[in-house]
Amino acid sequence: MSLITFVSHRGSPGVTSTALAVGGAWPASSNRRKLIVEVDPAGGVLALRLGLAEDPGLVSLAAAARHGLAREDLWEHAQVVPGGLAVVPSPSSIAVASQLLATSSAAIGPWLAELGDVDVIADAGRLAPQSPASPLIDASDLVVMVARPVVDQLHSAAAQLVALRDRGVRAGWCLSGDGAYDSTAVESAYGIPVLGTLPSDARGASLLFSAAATRRLTRTPLVRAASSLANHLATWLTDREGEDVAHVASGRPADEAVVDSGSAGARA
Ligand SMILES: Nc1ncnc2c1ncn2[C@@H]1O[C@H](COP(=O)(O)OP(=O)(O)OP(=O)(O)O)[C@@H](O)[C@H]1O
Ligand SMILES: [Mg+2]
Numbered sequence: 001m002s003l004i005t006f007v008s009h010r011g012s013p014g015v016t017s018t019a020l021a022v023g024g025a026w027p028a029s030s031n032r033r034k035l036i037v038e039v040d041p042a043g044g045v046l047a048l049r050l051g052l053a054e055d056p057g058l059v060s061l062a063a064a065a066r067h068g069l070a071r072e073d074l075w076e077h078a079q080v081v082p083g084g085l086a087v088v089p090s091p092s093s094i095a096v097a098s099q100l101l102a103t104s105s106a107a108i109g110p111w112l113a114e115l116g117d118v119d120v121i122a123d124a125g126r127l128a129p130q131s132p133a134s135p136l137i138d139a140s141d142l143v144v145m146v147a148r149p150v151v152d153q154l155h156s157a158a159a160q161l162v163a164l165r166d167r168g169v170r171a172g173w174c175l176s177g178d179g180a181y182d183s184t185a186v187e188s189a190y191g192i193p194v195l196g197t198l199p200s201d202a203r204g205a206s207l208l209f210s211a212a213a214t215r216r217l218t219r220t221p222l223v224r225a226a227s228s229l230a231n232h233l234a235t236w237l238t239d240r241e242g243e244d245v246a247h248v249a250s251g252r253p254a255d256e257a258v259v260d261s262g263s264a265g266a267r268a
């Protein structure tokens with residue numbers, strides 16, 4: 001159905017945690033399955049954090065991409081954790097992961113976006129102009145930039161989001177944790193929609209991976225907020241195919257974009 005890709009710009013604002021929490025909470029049904037795919041050029045952590053092998057995963061998927069990807073082979077590249085989540089983990093080595101993505105992301109990205117009955121939640125790590133994951137990021141139905149609402153994370157990330165949106169990729173912010181700015185201030189300052197906000201929840205973040213590995217996600221404040229974001233995005237992606245994301249957070253139509261607010265509403 002859709003490829004939703006989470007990225008960051010600098011620091012480690014919680015992209016992997018957010019992708020896992022949103023992926024875990026993503027609504028699935030008999031005709032709408034979900035898959036978490038790790039495509040971070042800096043190397044993966046999901047195998048280590050969830051107690052999985054490194055292969056099958058990105059290694060086998062990238063190898064298959066050399067000969068042409070087949071829809072019916074998708075699940076051969078995934079591992080299912082005891083909690084039920086299906087994951088395509090990446091090798092932890094930066095050299096291996098970046099090389100795999102450099103050779104395969106142009107094939108894998110559009111293929112994942114066209115799977116029909118599967119929603120793919122991808123963790124592409126840091127977004128950089130020369131990222132080997134760029135072709136996959138550009139093929140996404142939606143790119144979610146995770147950032148702490150502090151100026152040094154927001155400011156240069158905004159330029160990357162603008163560049164993405166200028167290329168026709170639908171993209172917006174997910175503000176994670178505490179900072180100086182609320183979503184109104186961020187939208188006003190940068191003209192880019194905030195798709196969701198997640199609380200600072202160190203306990204919830206630390207429980208996330210052990211919970212995901214073994215059972216349903218614990219209802220921490222982080223998981224509750226991620227669940228609301230997941231449902232919101234899944235509904236929007238189903239109902240509003242083709243529209244810009246400007247109205248996602250507000251529910252307003254795209255031509256009444258939420259980014260026209262003049263208030264700078266900085267939070268203490
Ligand atoms: N909402 C949150 N509140 C508090 N702590 C968080 C939150 N999200 C993530 N963390 C913590 O922040 C740290 C980094 O998280 P994570 O690995 O998800 O970030 P990342 O952006 O993927 O990092 P990297 O750049 O290394 O890939 C972890 O210790 C995690 O538990
Ligand atoms: Mg990460």
